[in-house]
């Protein structure tokens with residue numbers, strides 16, 4: 823049994839699962855961005871949980887300041903408490919009804935490429 827190869831395969835599978843999770847979270851983030859671009863929302867923002875479960879419909883309510891702070895970093899996501907996954911992200915902030923997680927370095931390319939704000943600012947001065 824080539825154990826070394828088997829171990830490598832398992833790592834790859836875990837990687838793919840984690841990358842898929844990161845893409846799911848990026849998709850939820852895009853939904854929240856579209857929902858809250860308007861300045862007429864009050865201070866409390868009703869979000870969808872940005873965790874890795876594509877079927878998750880857990881509401882997450884945060885202040886606009888918390889939302890903006892999280893959005894300033896492409897690797898941060900807002901999830902419902904308990905929806906964080908330690909193997910792909912760290913909890914960097916926690917409040918009533920929400921958790922802010924930050925993706926591990928390995929997922930930076932995925933979450934940065936899919937960041938709606940980063941895409942919007944890529945050509946800030948184009949006519």
Ligand SMILES: [Zn+2]
Nearest residue numbers: 871873878905
């Ligand atoms: Zn969730």
